[in-house]
Amino acid sequence: MASEATEFEAAFQELEECVAVLEEGGLTLEAALARFEQGMRLSSRCAAILDEAELRITRLQVDADAEEDDDEPAF
Amino acid sequence: MRIFEVGEVMRHARGLLENDPLLADVWVHGEISSLSPPSANGHVYFCLREASSQLNCVLFRKDARRLRIPLEHGQSVIAHGCGTLYEPRSTFQLIADLVEPEGVGLAQLQFELLRQRLEDEGLFAPERKRPLPAFPRRIGVATSATGAVIHDIVRVLGRRYPLAEVVVAHCAVQGDGAPREIVAALARLNEYAAARLPDGEQASAIDVIILARGGGAPEELAVFNDEAVARAIFASAVPVISAIGHETDYTIADFVADVRAATPSVAAELVAPDLAVLQDAVLAARRRLVVSMVDLVQEQRQRLAVAQQRLAWHSPRGTIARRRQEADDLTQRLRAAVAQAVAARRHRLEARTLQLQALSPSMTLARGYALCYDTASGTVVTAADQVAPGALVDVRLHRGVLRSQVQATAELALPNGEARLAPAGDGQRG
Numbered sequence: 001m002a003s004e005a006t007e008f009e010a011a012f013q014e015l016e017e018c019v020a021v022l023e024e025g026g027l028t029l030e031a032a033l034a035r036f037e038q039g040m041r042l043s044s045r046c047a048a049i050l051d052e053a054e055l056r057i058t059r060l061q062v063d064a065d066a067e068e069d070d071d072e073p074a075f
Numbered sequence: 076m077r078i079f080e081v082g083e084v085m086r087h088a089r090g091l092l093e094n095d096p097l098l099a100d101v102w103v104h105g106e107i108s109s110l111s112p113p114s115a116n117g118h119v120y121f122c123l124r125e126a127s128s129q130l131n132c133v134l135f136r137k138d139a140r141r142l143r144i145p146l147e148h149g150q151s152v153i154a155h156g157c158g159t160l161y162e163p164r165s166t167f168q169l170i171a172d173l174v175e176p177e178g179v180g181l182a183q184l185q186f187e188l189l190r191q192r193l194e195d196e197g198l199f200a201p202e203r204k205r206p207l208p209a210f211p212r213r214i215g216v217a218t219s220a221t222g223a224v225i226h227d228i229v230r231v232l233g234r235r236y237p238l239a240e241v242v243v244a245h246c247a248v249q250g251d252g253a254p255r256e257i258v259a260a261l262a263r264l265n266e267y268a269a270a271r272l273p274d275g276e277q278a279s280a281i282d283v284i285i286l287a288r289g290g291g292a293p294e295e296l297a298v299f300n301d302e303a304v305a306r307a308i309f310a311s312a313v314p315v316i317s318a319i320g321h322e323t324d325y326t327i328a329d330f331v332a333d334v335r336a337a338t339p340s341v342a343a344e345l346v347a348p349d350l351a352v353l354q355d356a357v358l359a360a361r362r363r364l365v366v367s368m369v370d371l372v373q374e375q376r377q378r379l380a381v382a383q384q385r386l387a388w389h390s391p392r393g394t395i396a397r398r399r400q401e402a403d404d405l406t407q408r409l410r411a412a413v414a415q416a417v418a419a420r421r422h423r424l425e426a427r428t429l430q431l432q433a434l435s436p437s438m439t440l441a442r443g444y445a446l447c448y449d450t451a452s453g454t455v456v457t458a459a460d461q462v463a464p465g466a467l468v469d470v471r472l473h474r475g476v477l478r479s480q481v482q483a484t485a486e487l488a489l490p491n492g493e494a495r496l497a498p499a500g501d502g503q504r505g
Contacts, residue, residue: 004238008353009210015360022367029375036368043361050354053237057229059220060244060263 008049015042082162089160092167098158102184103169104177105130107150113139121146123154123169131168132156138172141191151177155188186300190327193302198309204333205314207346211282213240214346215264215313217257218287218339220245224318228285228343236347242267242281248288254301257286261307261315283346284311286328287318287339299326308332318342440473447471450478459484 018039022032079087092098105123113119117136122129132154134142146152156171173188193199214232218224225243232241244263246256264281286308288299298304299319308315308331317332318339329335336342387393432438436446447456450467462468462481470477 003212003240005210005212005236005240008238012353012357012360015357019360019363019367022364022371025371027371029371032368032371036364039364040361043357043364046357047354049238050350050357055229055233055237056240058240058242060242060267 004049004053008046011042011046011049015039015046018042085160085162085165089162092158092160095158100155100157101169102153102155103130104153105151107146107148107152110146110148119146123152131161131166132171133168134171134174138191142174144176146174153177153179153184155184182294182297182300186327189300189302189305190330193305193327193331198305199330207314207316207334208282209348211236211239211346213242213267213281215242215244215267215281215284216287217244217246217260217264217284219248219289222289224287224289224339227338227340228287231340231343232347235344235349237350239347249291249295249298253298254304257298257301257304258307261286261311265311265313281313284313284315285318285336285339285342285346286315286332287342289339293324296324296326299328301327304328305331316342316345437473440471443473445470445472445477459486 018035021027022035022039027035103123105125107121108124108129109120109122111120117139119134119139121132121134123132124130134146134154152174153176154169154171155173156169158167158169160166161168173184173191175184175187179187197203216225216228218228220243229241232239242264244260246260247253248257261284264284267281288295296319299317305327308317308328314333315331316334316336317326317329318336318341319326319329325335334345336345436444440446448454448469448471449456449462450469454461456462456468462484464481464483466481468479468481470479
C-alpha cells in the first residue's frame, strides 16, 4: 500500500526543487521550460493527492501475536 | 570469641542498617528541629523530632535544590530516604532525598519521589526529545477504542491530513490493568510493520504515537504517573505525544513524552500539517514557477532585441553603404589629383614649349640667320675651315633651303660680324 503521505512529501520536495532551480536562474531556455513543465506536473499531482486523500484507519489487536489489518471505516 | 576493632564493629552495624528493607526506602513523619544554617557545600542538616525521639537527617545539595519551600524550624514534614550509620560520630541518621510539608497526600509524595528519581536518570532530558516528522505516513494512537478521544483524533486528522493512515492500539486508560495495557500498546505500535510494505521502508513504520486519554477525575491520572508507563514511553523509538487531557497538572508521562499536548484534538493538530496550508503551499509554488518562467522569457526577449540592434549596426548593408561612400570620396580625390597633375604637367609643358620656342632655331632663322649643313656629311657647319671652297652646303633659311657652293672662306669673324674674305677668289662683293 503506497503511502500517500510519502508520495506527497516526495512530490512536494521535488516541486520546491524545481522552483528553486528556476528562481536561481542561469538556465538555457530549453532547460528552464523542461523544469517548468516538470514543476507544473508535480504541482498538479500534489493538488490531486490532497484532493483525493481519504483517512485510513487500522485497528491493532494488541495482545494477540498476529496483527490484524481491518481497514475499517472511521469510528 | 573474637575481639573486633572499632571500625569493624561500626561497619558491621552500618551494613545491617543499610541493608534493612524498611530502612532502605522509608517515609518518616516528624517535626523539624535543630535546623542548621545552610552549610558551605549546600547540604542541609536537621533533625526530625517526635515526642521524645529524634532522628538526625541530612539532605544533600542536589536534593536540597529541589525543595519547593525552604525548611523551617517547627515545620511538620514527611521525609523520604534511607537510614545509615554515620561512623565518625556513631550516630544513626537518615539520608533524605525528599522532604515535603505534611498534608501532601501519599499519591503526591510518591509522585514527587518518582519524578525526582526519573529526572535524575535522564528520562525527562530536553536533548532526548525528538522532533515530530513533518509528513507522517502512519500515526499511531494508544487510547481506549471506546470513548470520545479516538473520535476526536480521527475527526481532526480526517479534516487536516487525510493522507496519513491512523493505526489504533486499544488500551485501557484507567483502572489497575491500564499501565500494563498502555505498555503493551506502545510496544505493539513500535513493532508495527505492515506486511505489504515495499522493500526499503523501515520496520517501524509508525512515525509518531499519540498517547491519549479523555478528561476524567484527577485520581485516574495515577495511571500516567506509573513508572512502567514512563519507562515504556522513554523506550519508544517512535516519538510520543502525550495528550492526557488534563489542562493544568502534568503527569510523569507528560514529562517523559517528546511533546505534551493539552488535549487529544490539539495532539492531532500538532502531529499533522494542515491540508489547507499544504494546498496553499502547492499553489504558491505553482505561482512561483510561472513568475520565474515569465521573467526568464522576458529577459531572453530583451537580450534578443539588443542583439538584433547590434547586428543591424554591423550589417553588410550598412557596411556597403559606408564603403560606397568612402569609394566615392576616394574617386573624387583621385580625379582631382589626376586633374591637378595633368594641369601641372601642362603648365610645365607650356612653359617649356615657350622656352623651347624661344630657343628654337625658327625664331633665330626668322630673324635672318641661316643654318649651314655640309651636304656631303650632313653635319652643321659652324666654322669656315670645316669646308673647303667648292664644297656643297645646304643653307637652311627660315623658309626654304639653298643649295650653295662655297666659293671662298674666311678665318675670322670681325667684331661687327662682317667677314673678310680671303683674297683668292673674287666675288661680286665690293
